[in-house]
Amino acid sequence: MTELCPRFEGAMEIISKRWVGLILFELLDGAKRFSEMESDLPISGRLLSDRLKMLEKEGIVERNIYSEFPVRIEYSLSKKGKALKPVIQEIQNWANEWMPFENTEKTNAR
Template sequence: MDTNLCPRFEKAMGLISTRWVGLILFDLLKGTKRFSEMEADLPISGRLLSDRLKMLEKEGIVTRDVYSEFPVRIEYSLSEKGKALAPVIKEIQKWAEEHVSDDQTSTEC
């Protein structure tokens, strides 16, 4: 049995398992969001959210669109590469609903 992980698989798992990345991706599956909307939706500090969005943008998973308005409007959305993660995230959600129990969490997502 080959015990070496494929480097691409290992990188992908590292990226997706980075703290808060899964929730950010799950939030963006609902559609384009402004930073303030994401900050309100997620239990994460603005600084950490900004860092994670920059990382995801660098990886080509998230797209950042800047609109020249006053005040400047910045929106985040999933790129095609990010949208390709939708089935993976939905399967993780399905698995969690069926197999993860925690008395402190809601039964609905």
């Protein structure tokens, strides 16, 4: 029996947390403000904030603060986060091929 690689297990723990995949997908197009992500994703502001903090701590997301009035804060993928792009795109390709359409309607209704 093949032993599970601790690095793979650690990566899956991060990526498989609820909403993380959608947050990463949202940031693939570039930096976003919190309010933009909150309106685009079917997730509460508190949970979005928690996930962004976790991703920032892991070095996957960067929080950029701009000294303007009012202060502007944007979130973007770090180099480490951008390296996930092909993984996320492949998951999307797999979903397009194999996930029944009715499942996507249930997800979007949340």
